[in-house]
Structure formats: C-alpha cells, structure tokens
Amino acid sequence: MKKLIVLVSLMFVSSLASAATETLYVQSLKAELKAEPNFSAKTTGTAMKGEALTVIDKSNTWYKVNHQGKPKWVFRYLVAAKPPMGKVSVLADDGRELDKGARRRASVVTTTAAVRGLSAEDRARNSRQGMINFDALEKLDNMVINDNEAVAFLSQRK
Amino acid sequence: MPKLFRVTLTPRRLVAGVFVLSLSVAGAFAGQDFRRRGPDTNTDTAFKDADVQAEVRFGREVAGRLLARYKLHENAPLNRYMGLVGKGLALNSARTELEYRFALVESDVVNAYAAPGGYVFVTTAAFNQMRDEAEMAAVLAHEIAHITQRHIVKALSIRAREESPEAGLTRLIGGASDPARVALNQALEKAMEILFDKGLQKEDEFDADRLAVLLLAASGYDPMALPRYLERIKALHGKELKVLSTTHPPFDERLVKLSQTLTAEGIAQVNYPNAKERFQKHVKKK
Numbered sequence: 001m002k003k004l005i006v007l008v009s010l011m012f013v014s015s016l017a018s019a020a021t022e023t024l025y026v027q028s029l030k031a032e033l034k035a036e037p038n039f040s041a042k043t044t045g046t047a048m049k050g051e052a053l054t055v056i057d058k059s060n061t062w063y064k065v066n067h068q069g070k071p072k073w074v075f076r077y078l079v080a081a082k083p084p085m086g087k088v089s090v091l092a093d094d095g096r097e098l099d100k101g102a103r104r105r106a107s108v109v110t111t112t113a114a115v116r117g118l119s120a121e122d123r124a125r126n127s128r129q130g131m132i133n134f135d136a137l138e139k140l141d142n143m144v145i146n147d148n149e150a151v152a153f154l155s156q157r158k
Numbered sequence: 159m160p161k162l163f164r165v166t167l168t169p170r171r172l173v174a175g176v177f178v179l180s181l182s183v184a185g186a187f188a189g190q191d192f193r194r195r196g197p198d199t200n201t202d203t204a205f206k207d208a209d210v211q212a213e214v215r216f217g218r219e220v221a222g223r224l225l226a227r228y229k230l231h232e233n234a235p236l237n238r239y240m241g242l243v244g245k246g247l248a249l250n251s252a253r254t255e256l257e258y259r260f261a262l263v264e265s266d267v268v269n270a271y272a273a274p275g276g277y278v279f280v281t282t283a284a285f286n287q288m289r290d291e292a293e294m295a296a297v298l299a300h301e302i303a304h305i306t307q308r309h310i311v312k313a314l315s316i317r318a319r320e321e322s323p324e325a326g327l328t329r330l331i332g333g334a335s336d337p338a339r340v341a342l343n344q345a346l347e348k349a350m351e352i353l354f355d356k357g358l359q360k361e362d363e364f365d366a367d368r369l370a371v372l373l374l375a376a377s378g379y380d381p382m383a384l385p386r387y388l389e390r391i392k393a394l395h396g397k398e399l400k401v402l403s404t405t406h407p408p409f410d411e412r413l414v415k416l417s418q419t420l421t422a423e424g425i426a427q428v429n430y431p432n433a434k435e436r437f438q439k440h441v442k443k444k
Contacts, residue, residue, distance in 0.1 A: 028376075029249040038424045039375045049254065061372065061423060075376050077252060077369070085255035088210040090218065132222035136230040140221060140277070143241055143259050150245035154377065157291065157433040 022055040024063065024079040029151065031079065033072035037062035044072050050084055091141060210255060210275075212328040213311060217275030220310075220349045221259075224271060224279060227354075228263035231282055237261055239440040243291060244278060244298045250377045253306045260298065268391055269405070271353050272301035274310050274327075287390055291433035292383035296374055300384070303369035309362040313352055314345050357405030367412055368419045375423070380430045385416045 026047045033045040037059040045067050047053060053074060057064035062073045231237070237260070244260035256276035265281040272278050278301045280294075288294045304310065311323045330342045352358060371381040392409040406412070420426040 027252040027254060029254060039428055040424070075372070077372055077376060078250065080252055085207070085210065087257060088207055088214060088255045089257055090211055090214045131226055132219070133225040133230075134222060136225035137218065137222040139230060139232075140225065140259055140261055143237060143261060144257060145238070145241040145245040147245070147249060150242050150249060153242040154246035157378070157436060158431055 022081075023052050024055060024065070024074075024081060025083045026051045026053070026074075026078060027080050027084045028078045029147065031074050033065070033067055033074055034062075035072070037064070037073045039075075041073070044070070047074065052083075053079065206328075208332075209322075209324040209328050212331040213308070213324060214256065214275030215331050216311075216327055216345070216349075217273040217277050219346055220273040220353070221277040221279075223346065223350055224263070224273065224277075224353070228265050228279070228281065231262035231264050233262065236440065240280065240285075240294065240298070243295050244302070247295055247299050247373055247377050247379075248276075248302055251302055251306050251373060256305065258302070258305075268394065270297050270301050272304040272310070273349070273353075274305065274308070276305055278302065278305070284391075287394070288387065288437070289390075289434070290383070291437040292374065292380040292431070293387040294437065295377070295379045296370060296381075296384035296387055299370035299373040299377075299379075300366045302373065303366040304358070304362070307362070307365060307369070309358050309366070310349055310352060313358055313362070314348055353405070355404065360407045360411075363407050364412070364415050367416055371416060371419055371425065372423065375425045375428060375430065378430055380432045381420060381425045381428065383432060385413055385420070388413060388416075 026049050029049050031047045032043050033047060034041040035044045036042075047067060053063070053065035053067060055063050055065055056071055059073075061076045063076055063079065064071055065074050067074075240262065241260045245258060248254065248256070248258045258276040258278065260278045260280070262285055263279045263281055266283045267281055268284045268287060270278070270280045270284055278298060280297060280301075284297060285294070288297070308323065311327060314323065314327070327345075330338065330345055333339070333342070357363070367384065371384050374381040374383060388409055392413075417426075
C-alpha cells in the first residue's frame with residue numbers, strides 16, 4: 001500500500017510538472033546564458049535568435065532554462081513566449097515607400113502587403129504647410145545600420 | 159445522520175481517483191501562464207506583420223512631423239556613430255523585427271524622442287551633455303524601451319472594443335475614406351502632443367528608465383551611466399530643461415526609482431565599460 005501511495009503521488013506530481021512546462025524563444029540577435037541569475041556570473045553559453053528554451057525555474061528578472069541538456073540562466077528581457085518575427089519594412093528595396101511602389105513597380109515590392117498611409121494629396125498639402133519634412137525623412141530612411149556592423153562595433157568597445 | 163454514500167477505498171480506486179484528479183489539475187493549469195506578467199517580456203498577443211507595418215508607417219509619419227519642427231543635424235559620421243551604438247542596443251532588445259533609425263536633431267532643448275516603429279531622435283543639446291558612449295547608450299536605451307513597450311501606440315487609445323491598440327492602428331493606416339484620414343491625422347496630432355507637450359504617463363517613463371538600465375547591462379554598458387547623465391541634466395537651469403520637465407517625471411523621483419532597480423537587479427556595481435575614449439574620438443571629429 002505504501003508503494004502504491006508513492007507511485008500515485010509521483011504520477012500526480014509529474015502531471016503538474018508537465019502542465020507547467022514553458023517554452024520561451026530568444027528574441028534578441030543572441031542571448032548570453034549565465035551560470036547564476038546575474039550579469040556578473042560566468043557565461044556558460046549563447047542562445048541564438050529564435051532558439052527555443054525550456055523553462056526550469058525563475059528568479060527575479062532571470063529564467064533558468066535547459067540549454068543543450070544543461071541548466072543555465074537567461075535574462076527575461078531577451079526571451080518571449082512566441083518565436084521572433086522576421087524583419088518588417090515599409091520601404092521597397094529601392095528605398096521608396098511600398099504604397100507607391102506597389103502601384104508602379106510591383107515586381108520589386110516584397111511579399112508583405114502594401115500599407116497605405118496618408119494619401120498623395122494629404123502629403124502634398126502637409127508638405128506645403130510645412131507640417132512634414134519629406135526631404136529629411138528620405139535622408140532618415142537611408143540611415144540604416146547593418147546588423148553585423150553594429151554587433152562588431154559593440155564588441156570593439158573598451 | 160444517515161449515511162448517504164459508503165465507499166470502500168481500494169488500491170484500484172485510489173489510483174483511478176488520483177489519475178482523474180491529475181488530469182483535471184493539469185487541464186486547469188495548462189491554460190495558465192506562471193510567468194510573472196511584466197512589460198519586459200513580449201507576452202502580448204501575437205502581432206501580425208500588418209500590425210507592425212502599420213506601427214512603422216505611423217511612426218514614420220510622426221518622424222516626418224518631428225523633422226519639420228527640428229532640423230536634422232547633418233553630420234553623417236556622428237549620426238552613424240550614434241546609429242551603430244543604437245542598433246547594437248536594439249539587437250539586444252525584444253523587437254528585432256524593427257529597422258531602427260537614430261538621428262540627431264538641432265535644438266537647444268535637452269530631450270530625446272521615440273516614434274513608434276523604431277525612430278529615435280536626440281537633440282544636439284542633449285548630446286552635448288553626454289560625456290561617454292555609455293551615457294549616449296543610456297539615452298538611446300530609454301527611447302528604445304518606449305518603442306519595444308509600444309508606449310505611444312497604447313497611449314493613443316485608438317482601438318475599438320475588442321481590438322488591440324496595434325490592430326486599431328492598422329485599421330487607421332489602412333483606411334481610405336475621409337473619416338479614416340481625419341482619424342489618422344488626429345492620431346498623428348495626438349502623438350505629437352505626447353512627444354512635445356504632455357508626455358507619456360509617469361509609469362511609462364519609469365518603465366523606460368528601468369528597462370534602459372537592464373538593456374545597458376545586457377549589452378555590456380555601464381548601467382550607472384543613466385543616473386549619472388540624469389544627475390548632470392538635473393543640475394542645468396533655464397530653457398534647456400523646460401520641455402524635459404514638462405514631458406517627464408521629476409528627476410528626483412526617477413533617480414530614486416533607478417537606484418532601487420540597480421540594487422534589486424544587482425547591477426549597481428558591475429564593472430562594465432563606458433567607452434569614453436571612443437566617444438571623445440567621434441565627438442572631436444564633429
């Protein structure tokens with residue numbers, strides 16, 4: 001009877017454990033994994049964007065996760081319950097807005113649907129009234145930094 | 159008292175009973191989420207591409223209006239430097255689907271602005287108060303936090319009853335009728351009012367401060383850079399501070415909360431770099 005009670009208790013506990021299993025996905029480009037739940041702890045691994053991590057425990061702003069069969073800690077800010085999205089853009093490859101490109105050069109537009117903003121008439125009106133600086137906006141559109149360059153720049157800091 | 163039921167507990171009945179109980183408990187818990195719900199994990203409902211596109215399109219319209227108010231500071235190397243640091247931080251955040259852009263704008267008012275969808279602006283007055291790269295990163299991290307947490311989108315309150323704020327924005331951006339255009343223009347004006355006049359709710363600013371120091375630490379920058387920079391700004395007087403004081407909570411409140419966060423997270427004493435030399439090298443070139 002004792003053995004039966006132990007067996008039944010184990011069944012109950014394991015059913016609770018499986019109900020609470022949680023998977024999180026890395027959202028940042030990469031996430032450093034730590035031996036302890038703090039930034040000063042030893043780095044014990046790196047998880048890449050989109051990688052799934054099973055949660056074992058939590059402490060404040062850290063999750064203890066299973067990574068390559070070993071328990072490690074990941075900062076909560078870098079993970080989420082759903083896989084990360086791909087890059088979203090409203091500009092066609094040639095830097096023009098998708099709503100204009102969609103009508104004239106459909107072949108260069110990405111597969112994402114064109115999103116209409118203000119109409120051409122509204123834009124012209126706003127530009128004349130000085131409400132929107134489209135020239136500066138186009139310069140801003142071109143101020144894109146390559147991901148790999150940014151990562152390399154970060155790593156060179158002292 | 160009459161005996162209503164009499165059940166003899168046999169081993170088989172015990173196992174069956176616990177099995178049924180386990181299933182019902184598992185079923186009850188399966189729909190729940192034991193994570194502490196907080197703004198720093200992306201636990202919101204799944205965003206569609208169209209929702210994010212609408213957010214970016216809206217933010218771009220706001221950026222265009224901001225650039226009509228403040229002239230773009232056309233120092234390409236300095237903007238690029240700020241962009242490299244900002245992008246590096248953004249890649250350590252939870253919304254890498256956004257193509258962030260960082261730019262300096264000419265103003266003698268100390269402030270920085272975040273438009274939805276990834277547009278971050280820092281005034282030249284704010285930049286001139288920075289002493290190292292970690293302080294610049296601190297200001298950028300604060301603005302990135304406003305974007306990752308969708309503070310402005312939520313503050314616009316444009317959703318219909320069962321709609322998320324993001325779906326509300328998608329509906330506004332996608333509308334072609336005159337009422338839709340009017341509604342979009344009103345939302346844009348409200349966004350500008352938030353940025354330049356009323357500010358966000360205090361809690362959103364405290365949230366951005368908290369997430370900023372966490373992002374700094376996660377990116378390997380000295381998290382003390384943010385309170386250090388705020389202490390310096392607090393000591394300024396006059397017109398430079400006017401807009402910042404109107405759109406943000408009092409400095410003392412921010413600094414107290416930051417101190418609490420830094421202690422609670424164990425990042426008050428981390429020995430992370432501030433990249434002062436690299437910052438001075440880039441600033442000297444301007």
